[in-house]
Amino acid sequence: MKKRALKFISLMLVMAVIATCAVIAGASVSAVTGKVYFDNSVTHFDTPHCYMWGGSSGVNKDWPGQEMTKVEGDIWSYDVNGDYANIIFNNGSSQYQSGDLTFSGVGQVAKPNSADNKFQVSWSAYQGETDPTNPTNPTNPTNPTNPTDPSGGAGTVYCQNDAKWSKVYVYMWNESPKVENHGWPGEEMTDIGDGVLEYNYSQKFDNIIFNPGGDNGKTNDMVLPSDKNRYNNSTKNWDIYFSSPVKITSFTANLEETKIYTGTSVTFNVAAKTTAGGSLSYKFSANGTTISEGASSSCVWVPNTAGTYKITVDVTDSSNNTNSRSLNYTVEDAGSLEGAYIRGFANSLNTVSQIKKGASIAFTTDAIGGNTGNGLLFYKIVVKAPDNTQNIAYYTTNKIFNYTPSQLGIYTFTAYVQNSYNTTVTRTYTYTSVNSITENTDPTTPTNPTNPTNPTNPTNPTNPTNPTDPTTPGLLYGDADDSGNLNINDVTTIQMYLAHYNNPINLTLADYNRDGVVKIQDANELQKKLLFK
DSSP, X not given: OHHHHHHHHHHHHHHHHHHHHHHHHHHHHOOOEEEEEEETTTTOOSSOEEEEESBTTBOSSSTTOEEOEEEETTEEEEEEESOOSEEEEESSSSSSBBOOEEOOOTTEEEEESOSSTTBOEEEEEOOSSOOTTOTXXXXXXXXXXXXXXXSTTOEXXXXXXTTOOSSOXXXXXXXXXXXXXXXXXXXXXXXXXXXXXXXXXXXXXXXXXXXXXXXXXXXXXXXXXXXXXXXXXXXXXXXXXXXXXXXXXXEEESOSOSEEETTOOEEEEEEEEETTOSOEEEEEEETTEEEEEESOSEEEEOOOSOEEEEEEEEEEETTOOEEEEEEEEEEEOOTTOOSOEEEEEEETXXXXXXXXXXXXEEEEEEEEOOOSTTOOEEEEEEEEOTTSOBOOOOOBSOOEEEEOOOSSEEEEEEEEEXXXXXXXXXEEEEEEEESSOOSOSOTTOSOOTTSOOOTTSOOOXXXXXXXXXXXXXXXXXXOTTOSSSOSHHHHHHHHHHHTTOOOOOOHHHHOTTOSSSOOHHHHHHHHHHHHHO
C-alpha cells in the first residue's frame, strides 16, 4: 500500500509540472503586440470599434470594444496587446457589426465584403504606415518622394462624378523611375460641389486611373492631360475645367443613344447655377454653329446631315463668368434604313414631362425607315394610366394618336412602330397629368436656327399684332390647315411644321399672334383659345 501511494503521488507531481509548463508556454505566446487595421470605405462608420476575445487575455474591453484610431483616408487602426482568437468590428453598437471573425494577426487590414449587418471581411497585409513589431511590413518603398523630380509639374485634376460613385480615388504614377502619388487605390479626391471633385498633385505624373476605391469599376490606364483637365466617369470624356462661379450640375438629352439618324429631334437640358448671383444665359452649339441662345436652359437640335457632332452648352452669368459642357453624337443617313427607328414623340401641348388633365391631346410618333417591302410603317400607342388600366391598341398607318387624360398622376405612352416585314421597335415616354401645366413649353426660345423665319412671309407692317382679335375679316388666324375652322388639327399642323414634317400649312394663318414668325407660341396660344372658348 505504501509503494502504491508513492506511485500515485509521483504521478500527480508529474501532471502538475506538465500543467505548469503549459501555462508558462501559454504565457509566452500571449504577448502579441502590434496594430490591426480596418478599411472603412464600405461601411462608412462614424468611429469604428474593435471587440476582441477568445484567447488567454479574455476580452480587450467590454462591448462594443475599443474605439479605433484613424490612420489615413478610410483606414483605422487598433493597438493589440494580448492574446485574442476572435474579433468583431462595429459602429459602436450591435446595429451594424461584422460577424464573429477569426483574428488574422497584427499588421493585417480587414476590408468588409459588403455593408450588410454581420458582414464578412477579406484580410490582407497593410501596406501603409510602418509597424515596428512587423519587420516584414515596412513602408512601401515604391511610394517615396522622388528627390530628382521636384515640385515642377504640379497641378490639379478634376473628376465629374456623373457615375455617382460614393467616393472617388485617383491613382497617378510614372513608370521609370517608379513613382506613385500613393499606393493603390490612390488618394481620395475632394468634393468641391456640383458633382465635381478635385485633386492637387505636387509633381509631374504621366499616368492616371480614377476608381471608386478599388479595382471594381476603375477606369483604364490613361495618360494624364495637362493641368486643370476634368474626366467624366460616366461619359468617359475629358474636357478643360474652369473653376468658375458658374457650376453646371447636369447636361442631358432626351435620347440615351449617341448614334442617331438624320432628322432625329434631340432635346437638351442643362441645370446650372452661379455663386456670383444674377441671371444665367445659355448658348447651345453644334460643331461651333449656334443652335439656340438666350435665357432658356433647353433646346431642340435636329441634324439633317450625317457626320460626327460635338454639342456644347456655354453658360454665362450676369458678371460674364462662364462654364461649358459637351456631348458627342454620330449621325447616320436615314435614307436607306430598312428597319423602323423612332426619332421622337411629340404632343400638341409641346410639353416634355407634363400633360393637362381633360385636354384632347394629339401625340405624334416621328419614325423613319421601312425602306423594304411595301415601304410602309405601322403605328400603335399603348397608354398606361395612373390606375394601371390600359387602352386596347391596334396597328394603323396613322402616326398621330389622340388621347384625353382623365386622371391626375403618371401616364406612360409606349410607341410601337413596325415595318412591312413585322420588325418592331418600341420606345416609352412618361408624362405627369396635372390640372395646370407649369413647365416651360418652348425649349427652343429665343433663337432656333433650325426654324428660321420664312423670307417669303415677312412681317406685314399694315397688319399689326392683335392677339385678342384673331378673327380679322377675311383672315382666320390660327387656321393652319386652311380648313375654314379653328380646331385641334390646326395646333397639330403647326407642331408638325415646327418638327420639320413636310405637311401642308398656310404659314400666313399659322402665325396666330401675327408677330411675323411661325413658332411654338402660336400653337400654345391657339391651344389655350380652343380650351377656354
